[in-house]
Amino acid sequence: MVIDDNNEDSSSKIAAGIINPVTGRRYAYTWMIDDVMPFAIQCYEEIESELGIKLAYSKSIIDFFPSPQMLNAFADRLMENDTYLHSYPDQNHFNQYFNYDFGCGEIKPAYTVHLQLLLSSWKKKLNELHSVSEQKFNVNELKIDKDFISYQNIAAQKIIFCEGTDGVNNPWFQPLPYAPNKGEALIIECNELTSEHVFKKGLMLAPLPDENIYWVGSNYQWEFENDQPSQQFYQHATSVLNGWLKKPYKVLAHKAAVRPATLERRPFVGFHPQFQNVGILNGMGTKGTSLAPFFAHQLVQHLVYSFPIVPQADVHRFTRILSR
Numbered sequence: 001m002v003i004d005d006n007n008e009d010s011s012s013k014i015a016a017g018i019i020n021p022v023t024g025r026r027y028a029y030t031w032m033i034d035d036v037m038p039f040a041i042q043c044y045e046e047i048e049s050e051l052g053i054k055l056a057y058s059k060s061i062i063d064f065f066p067s068p069q070m071l072n073a074f075a076d077r078l079m080e081n082d083t084y085l086h087s088y089p090d091q092n093h094f095n096q097y098f099n100y101d102f103g104c105g106e107i108k109p110a111y112t113v114h115l116q117l118l119l120s121s122w123k124k125k126l127n128e129l130h131s132v133s134e135q136k137f138n139v140n141e142l143k144i145d146k147d148f149i150s151y152q153n154i155a156a157q158k159i160i161f162c163e164g165t166d167g168v169n170n171p172w173f174q175p176l177p178y179a180p181n182k183g184e185a186l187i188i189e190c191n192e193l194t195s196e197h198v199f200k201k202g203l204m205l206a207p208l209p210d211e212n213i214y215w216v217g218s219n220y221q222w223e224f225e226n227d228q229p230s231q232q233f234y235q236h237a238t239s240v241l242n243g244w245l246k247k248p249y250k251v252l253a254h255k256a257a258v259r260p261a262t263l264e265r266r267p268f269v270g271f272h273p274q275f276q277n278v279g280i281l282n283g284m285g286t287k288g289t290s291l292a293p294f295f296a297h298q299l300v301q302h303l304v305y306s307f308p309i310v311p312q313a314d315v316h317r318f319t320r321i322l323s324r
């Protein structure tokens, strides 16, 4: 039974759903990417055939270097390891669409996943199975016994909290080192752009499944007053676009959400050390699209077969602070 309050501005619904195997200014490979990316893609493909919809798109990332230093960093990293980084021989290929002075490289394989469609379609399926209840979960109504839990008229062996950034207020897991991070995005319409790739130059510009519609973002704010779209981001993003994109575009929407990030940039997966029927799957940070399928599966394997969870993600690494 899934209980969800259908927040239209949850992190997953605002995200671009990009799976990028490299990260940061040094093009380091994303944590566990060799394991989590193929697992995630297989999982999305299985959901695609189950639901009869298209969710995951293979889209390499064209990285326009913002400076000669970044061009050099890319070249150095490519010499070390070329699993995900590739030179792009036709350097002028994107001149018709973009201004770029220092060339570009290609990151692949990389993917975009249509998370909004995934969530709405899966919810429809759960609805047909009478397995979803749309409401705000109220922790005060949850009763935890030794071998079962109960909530309103639901009785179950376990409960697993997947609350995203609202997890910071969960009474059982509150002491975990969350570091919520606000991000914003624009949805734009641009009729003369190719949707073959994701493009990156400071911001990411990613095609959405609807024709001529693109996602543009994001920023990373550790300190913020609220979770609403800000004028500051709007001005920044449109000024970047005006200097970068050569084609006319129209802003259709401006969105914001808070990512459930964590101080050590690793997820929280497993069961509470003292309340063994209370679990968590959270802390996906900036990488939910690739991490969530892998760690949801690990949690299920742990639940059913007692298989171990990757230690860096296992919530038992916080046994001391959770037992206070």
Ligand SMILES: Cc1cc2nc3c(=O)[nH]c(=O)nc-3n(C[C@H](O)[C@H](O)[C@H](O)COP(=O)(O)OP(=O)(O)OC[C@H]3O[C@@H](n4cnc5c(N)ncnc54)[C@H](O)[C@@H]3O)c2cc1C
Pocket: 003, 004, 005, 006, 007, 010, 011, 012, 013, 014, 015, 016, 017, 018, 019, 135, 136, 137, 138, 162, 163, 164, 165, 166, 167, 182, 183, 184, 185, 217, 218, 256, 257, 258, 259, 260, 281, 282, 283, 284, 285, 286, 287, 288, 289, 290
């Ligand atoms: C602007 C932006 C861009 C991003 N881009 C990417 C990207 O390209 N690639 C990527 O991998 N990640 C990206 N992310 C991060 C990604 O969105 C997260 O890692 C992921 O979506 C987190 O998923 P989640 O299910 O843990 O949390 P959420 O998506 O927040 O889901 C939690 C759900 O729990 C519900 N809930 C919480 N409390 C209650 C309650 N008490 N009762 C009922 N329901 C409740 C909420 O309503 C929500 O539906 C981005 C995030 C942002 C903000």
